[in-house]
Amino acid sequence: MTAVALKFQVGARTLASVKRRLVRIALSLDDALAGTAPSPPPMTGDGYLVTSLPEALVGQVEVGGCVAVVRQRYTRFYTDLTVGHDAWLAGLSGSARSTLKRKTKKAEAAGMAVRAYRTAAEFDAFYPLARGVSARTYQERLLDAGLPEDAASVAHLRAQAAADGLRAWLLTIAGEPAAYLCCTVQGTALRYDHVGHDPALNDLSPGTVLQAAALRDLFADRFARFDFTEGEGQHKRLFASGGVACVDLLLLRPTLANRATLAALTAFDGAMARAKRLAQHPRLAALAKRVRR
Known part of the structure; x- marks a missing residue:
C-alpha cells in the first residue's frame, strides 16, 4: 500500500491532487493479454488502483462495497517481436515507412550514431550520458518521469542489467548525447520504461529514430513483445503492431x-472529455491554429 495522488490533470499539467492510501495492482502486458481478472488482496487502506485492466473485465473486479470509477481508458500498445523485422516493417503504412526512412536519413546526415547497452558495466557507461539528456526533457520537467537519479533506483536498474533484465540505447548527434531509451524486462516483454530526447534537437526527431533502431535490435533478441505500457500517443501508435483496450480502475x-473525491474526479474528467471533443470541432481547430500562429 502506498500514498497515491489522484490528480486533476489537464494534459501534462496537474491542477490539484488528493492523496489516498491505495493498494496499486499494476497488470503486466502478459496479464492484460491473458484477460484474467485480478484478485485484490485484503483491504488495508482507502482502496485500490488497478491499472491496465482489460476493458472487458471492468465488471468482474469487485471488492466488498467499494465504489468503482474508471479514471481513464487507453490502448496498451505493443510490438510483436516474434514476426521478424521485415514483416513488422511491411505491416506499417506506406506513409509510416516513408516517415521513418526520411527521419533516419536526416539524422544520419547530422552525424547520428546509436549504441546499445545491456550489461552492468555497460549500464555504468550509459547512465551518466542518459541522465544528462533526461535533465533537459519535458518528461522530467513536467511529469517527474525522467531517468531516476536516486541511489536505490539506479542500483535497481544496474542489478537488472547484471541479471540480463535491461536493454538501453543512446543516440548521439555529432558525438553529443541526443536521446536515450532504457527498458526493463517484465514477463515475456521488454517495457518502455524511461525515454527522452534533447528538445533542442526536435527537428532531427532523435526519439523516433532511436526507437526504430532499438526495435531493429530487439527483433533479434529473446523477447516476445515490446511493451509501450500505459497511455497512448502518436509515437506508440506509429511503432505498435497490436494493442489491448484497457482502463485504470479506482475502487475506494x-x-x-x-465519495466526495470520486464525485469531483468524475465531474472533472467528464468536463475534460467534453472539452477535448469540442476542441476537435473543425471551426475551433482552425481558430486554435490561427491563435498559435
Missing part, C-alpha cells in the same frame, strides 16, 4: 470523503 471505500 464508501466513506463520505471518498
